Amino acid sequence: MLKNLKKTLLIALSLTAVMPAAAQDLLANQAPIDRKMRAVDSIQLQQMLESEVAQQSPAAQLYDDWNNAYVSHQTALPDSFLIDLRGFAMPTPSRLITSNFGARWGRQHKGLDIKLNTGDTIVAAFSGKVRIVRFEAKGYGKYVVIRHPNGLETIYGHMSKQLVTENQEVRAGEPIGLGGSTGRSTGSHLHFETRLCGTALNPALMFDFYNQDVVGDYYMFRKATYNKESLVATRLRGVGGQGGQDNTDYAQLAQQQPRSAAQQQAKPARNTRQQSANYHKVQRGETLYAIARKHGTSVAAICRLNGIRQNSTLRPGQILKYN
DSSP, X not given: OHHHHHHHHHHHXXXXXXXXXXXXXXXHHHHHHHHHHHHHHHHHHHHHHHHHHHHTSHHHHHOSOOOSSOSXXXXXXXXXXXXXXXXXXOSOSOOOEEEOSEEETTEEEOSEEEEOOTTOEEEXXXXXXXXXXXXXXXXXXXXXXEEOTTSEEEEEEEESEEOOOTTOEEOTTOEEEEOBOOSSOSSSXXXXXXXXXXXXXXXXXXXXXXXXXXXXXXXXXXXXXHHHHHHHHHHHHSTTOOOOOOSOOHHHHHHHSOOOHHHHHOOOOOOOSSSOOOEEEOOTTOOHHHHHHHTTOOHHHHHHHHTXXXXXXXXXXXXXXXX
Protein backbone atom coordinates (compact mmCIF):
# COMPACT_ATOMS: atom_id res chain seq x y z
CA MET A 1 0.00 0.00 0.00
CA LEU A 2 2.78 2.40 0.99
CA LYS A 3 4.72 1.56 -2.19
CA ASN A 4 1.69 2.34 -4.34
CA LEU A 5 1.19 5.67 -2.58
CA LYS A 6 4.84 6.62 -3.12
CA LYS A 7 4.54 5.63 -6.75
CA THR A 8 1.44 7.81 -7.22
CA LEU A 9 3.16 10.81 -5.61
CA LEU A 10 6.24 10.40 -7.79
CA ILE A 11 4.10 10.29 -10.92
CA ALA A 12 2.19 13.43 -9.86
CA LEU A 13 5.43 15.28 -9.12
CA SER A 14 6.97 14.26 -12.40
CA LEU A 15 3.90 15.41 -14.32
CA THR A 16 4.03 18.76 -12.55
CA ALA A 17 7.72 19.10 -13.35
CA VAL A 18 7.18 18.55 -17.05
CA MET A 19 3.96 20.55 -17.19
CA PRO A 20 4.39 23.87 -19.03
CA ALA A 21 4.40 26.98 -16.84
CA ALA A 22 1.24 28.24 -18.54
CA ALA A 23 -0.65 25.08 -17.55
CA GLN A 24 0.53 25.39 -13.95
CA ASP A 25 -0.68 29.01 -13.91
CA LEU A 26 -4.04 27.87 -15.26
CA LEU A 27 -4.45 25.38 -12.41
CA ALA A 28 -3.46 27.99 -9.86
CA ASN A 29 -6.00 30.44 -11.27
CA GLN A 30 -8.70 27.79 -11.32
CA ALA A 31 -8.49 27.13 -7.55
CA PRO A 32 -10.19 30.36 -6.37
CA ILE A 33 -12.81 29.93 -9.13
CA ASP A 34 -13.63 26.46 -7.80
CA ARG A 35 -13.97 27.86 -4.27
CA LYS A 36 -16.23 30.64 -5.54
CA MET A 37 -18.45 28.15 -7.38
CA ARG A 38 -18.83 26.08 -4.22
CA ALA A 39 -19.90 29.25 -2.39
CA VAL A 40 -22.42 30.05 -5.14
CA ASP A 41 -23.84 26.52 -4.89
CA SER A 42 -24.26 27.01 -1.11
CA ILE A 43 -26.04 30.34 -1.60
CA GLN A 44 -28.37 28.83 -4.20
CA LEU A 45 -29.16 25.93 -1.87
CA GLN A 46 -29.95 28.35 0.98
CA GLN A 47 -32.21 30.38 -1.33
CA MET A 48 -34.03 27.23 -2.39
CA LEU A 49 -34.60 26.21 1.24
CA GLU A 50 -35.86 29.69 2.16
CA SER A 51 -38.18 29.65 -0.86
CA GLU A 52 -39.67 26.30 0.22
CA VAL A 53 -40.28 27.60 3.75
CA ALA A 54 -41.89 30.77 2.37
CA GLN A 55 -44.22 28.73 0.17
CA GLN A 56 -45.45 26.85 3.24
CA SER A 57 -45.98 29.98 5.38
CA PRO A 58 -49.44 31.34 6.30
CA ALA A 59 -48.79 34.40 4.10
CA ALA A 60 -48.46 32.15 1.04
CA GLN A 61 -51.96 30.82 1.74
CA LEU A 62 -53.52 34.28 2.23
CA TYR A 63 -52.11 36.25 -0.69
CA ASP A 64 -52.52 35.19 -4.29
CA ASP A 65 -49.76 37.34 -5.76
CA TRP A 66 -46.95 39.80 -5.07
CA ASN A 67 -47.20 43.38 -6.29
CA ASN A 68 -45.90 46.80 -5.38
CA ALA A 69 -48.88 48.80 -6.62
CA TYR A 70 -51.21 49.13 -3.64
CA VAL A 71 -50.83 49.44 0.12
CA SER A 72 -54.12 47.69 0.88
CA HIS A 73 -53.60 44.54 -1.19
CA GLN A 74 -57.10 43.13 -0.66
CA THR A 75 -57.62 39.37 -0.62
CA ALA A 76 -60.32 37.18 0.94
CA LEU A 77 -60.33 37.75 4.70
CA PRO A 78 -60.78 34.46 6.61
CA ASP A 79 -63.46 34.14 9.30
CA SER A 80 -60.69 33.31 11.79
CA PHE A 81 -56.93 33.22 11.61
CA LEU A 82 -54.21 32.56 14.18
CA ILE A 83 -51.32 35.06 13.93
CA ASP A 84 -47.95 33.99 15.32
CA LEU A 85 -46.42 36.95 17.22
CA ARG A 86 -43.24 35.20 18.29
CA GLY A 87 -39.90 36.51 17.09
CA PHE A 88 -41.17 40.10 17.18
CA ALA A 89 -39.38 43.40 17.70
CA MET A 90 -41.02 46.64 18.81
CA PRO A 91 -40.74 49.04 15.83
CA THR A 92 -39.69 51.88 18.15
CA PRO A 93 -38.69 52.07 21.83
CA SER A 94 -41.14 54.96 22.30
CA ARG A 95 -43.98 54.20 24.72
CA LEU A 96 -46.13 57.25 23.95
CA ILE A 97 -49.17 56.74 21.70
CA THR A 98 -50.59 60.05 20.45
CA SER A 99 -53.52 58.82 18.36
CA ASN A 100 -55.65 55.68 18.48
CA PHE A 101 -56.84 53.34 15.78
CA GLY A 102 -60.39 54.08 14.61
CA ALA A 103 -62.60 57.07 13.83
CA ARG A 104 -60.72 60.37 13.82
CA TRP A 105 -61.62 63.75 12.29
CA GLY A 106 -64.49 62.26 10.32
CA ARG A 107 -62.44 59.45 8.78
CA GLN A 108 -60.90 56.12 9.76
CA HIS A 109 -57.40 56.24 11.23
CA LYS A 110 -56.07 52.83 10.25
CA GLY A 111 -53.10 52.62 12.59
CA LEU A 112 -51.49 53.91 15.76
CA ASP A 113 -49.42 57.09 15.96
CA ILE A 114 -46.38 56.73 18.21
CA LYS A 115 -44.39 59.78 19.26
CA LEU A 116 -40.72 59.84 18.29
CA ASN A 117 -38.08 62.32 17.19
CA THR A 118 -36.90 62.96 13.67
CA GLY A 119 -33.96 60.67 13.00
CA ASP A 120 -34.96 57.99 15.54
CA THR A 121 -34.42 54.45 14.25
CA ILE A 122 -37.48 52.45 13.17
CA VAL A 123 -37.10 48.68 12.86
CA ALA A 124 -39.06 45.83 11.27
CA ALA A 125 -41.63 44.35 13.66
CA PHE A 126 -41.18 40.84 12.23
CA SER A 127 -38.94 39.21 9.68
CA GLY A 128 -40.29 39.43 6.16
CA LYS A 129 -39.96 40.91 2.67
CA VAL A 130 -40.28 44.59 1.80
CA ARG A 131 -43.18 45.04 -0.63
CA ILE A 132 -43.36 48.83 -1.01
CA VAL A 133 -40.94 51.73 -0.47
CA ARG A 134 -42.58 54.93 -1.62
CA PHE A 135 -43.43 58.59 -0.99
CA GLU A 136 -47.00 59.87 -0.74
CA ALA A 137 -47.16 63.64 -0.24
CA LYS A 138 -50.79 63.81 0.96
CA GLY A 139 -50.76 60.66 3.05
CA TYR A 140 -48.08 58.38 4.45
CA GLY A 141 -45.16 60.56 3.36
CA LYS A 142 -42.10 58.34 3.09
CA TYR A 143 -43.34 54.88 4.00
CA VAL A 144 -42.47 51.17 3.94
CA VAL A 145 -44.73 48.10 3.67
CA ILE A 146 -43.43 44.68 4.75
CA ARG A 147 -45.16 41.33 4.26
CA HIS A 148 -44.41 38.75 6.96
CA PRO A 149 -44.62 34.94 6.91
CA ASN A 150 -47.16 35.03 9.78
CA GLY A 151 -49.73 36.57 7.40
CA LEU A 152 -49.49 40.16 8.56
CA GLU A 153 -48.32 43.16 6.62
CA THR A 154 -46.93 46.10 8.59
CA ILE A 155 -46.81 49.71 7.39
CA TYR A 156 -44.46 52.41 8.70
CA GLY A 157 -45.37 55.98 7.71
CA HIS A 158 -44.05 59.58 7.85
CA MET A 159 -40.37 58.59 7.85
CA SER A 160 -37.65 61.14 7.18
CA LYS A 161 -35.62 58.47 5.39
CA GLN A 162 -36.16 54.90 4.18
CA LEU A 163 -33.27 52.48 4.70
CA VAL A 164 -34.54 49.51 2.67
CA THR A 165 -35.52 48.76 -0.91
CA GLU A 166 -38.45 46.92 -2.46
CA ASN A 167 -38.15 43.10 -2.49
CA GLN A 168 -35.46 43.19 0.20
CA GLU A 169 -35.53 40.50 2.88
CA VAL A 170 -35.35 41.93 6.41
CA ARG A 171 -35.07 40.46 9.90
CA ALA A 172 -37.13 41.42 12.93
CA GLY A 173 -35.37 44.33 14.63
CA GLU A 174 -33.45 45.37 11.51
CA PRO A 175 -33.52 49.16 10.88
CA ILE A 176 -35.81 50.05 7.97
CA GLY A 177 -36.09 53.83 8.31
CA LEU A 178 -35.74 56.98 10.39
CA GLY A 179 -38.50 58.86 12.17
CA GLY A 180 -39.86 62.02 10.64
CA SER A 181 -42.92 64.07 9.73
CA THR A 182 -43.26 63.68 5.96
CA GLY A 183 -46.60 63.56 4.20
CA ARG A 184 -49.84 64.41 5.99
CA SER A 185 -48.36 64.97 9.43
CA THR A 186 -48.36 67.73 12.04
CA GLY A 187 -45.34 66.53 13.97
CA SER A 188 -42.66 63.87 14.11
CA HIS A 189 -44.20 60.44 14.78
CA LEU A 190 -44.46 56.89 13.46
CA HIS A 191 -47.75 55.88 11.88
CA PHE A 192 -47.83 52.11 12.39
CA GLU A 193 -50.36 49.78 10.76
CA THR A 194 -50.98 46.04 10.92
CA ARG A 195 -53.00 44.55 8.06
CA LEU A 196 -54.36 41.10 7.34
CA CYS A 197 -55.35 40.40 3.72
CA GLY A 198 -55.31 44.16 3.15
CA THR A 199 -57.72 44.87 6.02
CA ALA A 200 -56.36 47.20 8.71
CA LEU A 201 -56.41 45.64 12.19
CA ASN A 202 -55.95 47.59 15.41
CA PRO A 203 -52.23 47.23 16.29
CA ALA A 204 -53.21 47.49 19.98
CA LEU A 205 -54.68 43.98 19.65
CA MET A 206 -51.15 42.68 19.24
CA PHE A 207 -48.66 45.35 20.36
CA ASP A 208 -48.39 46.92 23.81
CA PHE A 209 -46.21 49.98 23.26
CA TYR A 210 -46.40 51.11 26.88
CA ASN A 211 -44.83 47.84 28.05
CA GLN A 212 -42.75 47.39 24.85
CA ASP A 213 -44.12 43.90 24.29
CA VAL A 214 -46.66 41.89 22.34
CA VAL A 215 -49.84 40.74 24.08
CA GLY A 216 -48.87 37.06 23.82
CA ASP A 217 -47.31 34.45 21.58
CA TYR A 218 -50.41 34.43 19.37
CA TYR A 219 -53.41 36.56 18.43
CA MET A 220 -56.55 34.86 17.12
CA PHE A 221 -58.39 37.09 14.65
CA ARG A 222 -62.14 36.46 14.42
CA LYS A 223 -64.47 38.45 12.17
CA ALA A 224 -67.39 37.95 14.54
CA THR A 225 -65.75 39.44 17.64
CA TYR A 226 -63.05 41.69 16.15
CA ASN A 227 -64.81 45.05 16.67
CA LYS A 228 -65.49 44.38 20.34
CA GLU A 229 -61.95 43.15 20.94
CA SER A 230 -60.55 46.22 19.17
CA LEU A 231 -62.43 48.57 21.50
CA VAL A 232 -61.13 46.69 24.54
CA ALA A 233 -57.56 46.84 23.18
CA THR A 234 -57.81 50.60 22.64
CA ARG A 235 -59.03 51.10 26.21
CA LEU A 236 -56.19 48.99 27.60
CA ARG A 237 -53.33 49.98 25.32
CA GLY A 238 -54.32 53.16 23.49
CA VAL A 239 -53.85 56.85 24.33
CA GLY A 240 -53.45 57.21 28.08
CA GLY A 241 -53.45 53.44 28.55
CA GLN A 242 -50.96 51.84 30.93
CA GLY A 243 -50.80 48.59 29.04
CA GLY A 244 -52.77 45.51 29.93
CA GLN A 245 -54.13 42.21 28.75
CA ASP A 246 -57.52 40.67 28.03
CA ASN A 247 -58.67 37.27 29.23
CA THR A 248 -58.41 35.37 25.94
CA ASP A 249 -56.29 32.23 26.23
CA TYR A 250 -54.34 32.48 22.98
CA ALA A 251 -51.98 29.67 24.03
CA GLN A 252 -54.92 27.28 24.20
CA LEU A 253 -56.17 28.48 20.82
CA ALA A 254 -52.74 27.85 19.36
CA GLN A 255 -53.07 24.15 20.24
CA GLN A 256 -56.34 23.98 18.31
CA GLN A 257 -54.95 25.18 14.99
CA PRO A 258 -52.32 23.26 12.95
CA ARG A 259 -49.05 25.12 12.51
CA SER A 260 -47.18 25.39 9.25
CA ALA A 261 -43.68 24.04 8.74
CA ALA A 262 -42.30 27.58 9.01
CA GLN A 263 -44.05 28.11 12.37
CA GLN A 264 -42.86 24.73 13.65
CA GLN A 265 -39.27 25.68 12.88
CA ALA A 266 -39.54 29.15 14.46
CA LYS A 267 -37.84 29.60 17.79
CA PRO A 268 -39.92 31.29 20.50
CA ALA A 269 -38.76 34.79 21.36
CA ARG A 270 -41.25 35.48 24.12
CA ASN A 271 -41.19 38.29 26.64
CA THR A 272 -43.26 38.33 29.78
CA ARG A 273 -45.89 41.02 30.11
CA GLN A 274 -45.20 41.56 33.78
CA GLN A 275 -41.70 42.90 33.02
CA SER A 276 -41.39 45.54 30.32
CA ALA A 277 -38.84 45.03 27.58
CA ASN A 278 -36.24 47.75 27.05
CA TYR A 279 -34.05 48.62 24.11
CA HIS A 280 -30.72 50.36 23.59
CA LYS A 281 -29.67 52.30 20.48
CA VAL A 282 -26.01 51.58 19.77
CA GLN A 283 -23.76 54.64 19.61
CA ARG A 284 -20.53 54.82 17.64
CA GLY A 285 -17.70 53.05 19.46
CA GLU A 286 -19.91 51.26 22.03
CA THR A 287 -19.19 47.65 22.99
CA LEU A 288 -21.45 44.93 24.34
CA TYR A 289 -19.59 45.14 27.65
CA ALA A 290 -20.22 48.89 27.95
CA ILE A 291 -23.92 48.49 27.08
CA ALA A 292 -24.36 45.64 29.57
CA ARG A 293 -22.67 47.63 32.36
CA LYS A 294 -24.78 50.71 31.56
CA HIS A 295 -28.06 48.79 31.94
CA GLY A 296 -27.03 46.49 34.79
CA THR A 297 -27.14 43.27 32.80
CA SER A 298 -24.66 40.83 31.27
CA VAL A 299 -23.16 40.47 27.81
CA ALA A 300 -24.45 36.88 27.70
CA ALA A 301 -28.01 38.08 28.41
CA ILE A 302 -27.88 40.69 25.63
CA CYS A 303 -26.53 38.12 23.19
CA ARG A 304 -29.27 35.66 24.11
CA LEU A 305 -32.06 38.24 23.74
CA ASN A 306 -30.84 39.46 20.35
CA GLY A 307 -29.53 36.22 18.85
CA ILE A 308 -25.98 37.53 18.45
CA ARG A 309 -22.52 36.44 19.58
CA GLN A 310 -20.15 38.12 22.00
CA ASN A 311 -17.76 38.91 19.15
CA SER A 312 -20.49 40.28 16.86
CA THR A 313 -19.77 43.67 15.26
CA LEU A 314 -22.13 46.39 16.47
CA ARG A 315 -23.42 49.04 14.05
CA PRO A 316 -24.19 52.64 15.09
CA GLY A 317 -27.97 52.95 15.26
CA GLN A 318 -28.48 49.22 15.84
CA ILE A 319 -31.29 48.44 18.30
CA LEU A 320 -30.52 45.91 21.05
CA LYS A 321 -32.95 44.47 23.59
CA TYR A 322 -31.35 44.30 27.02
CA ASN A 323 -34.17 42.89 29.17
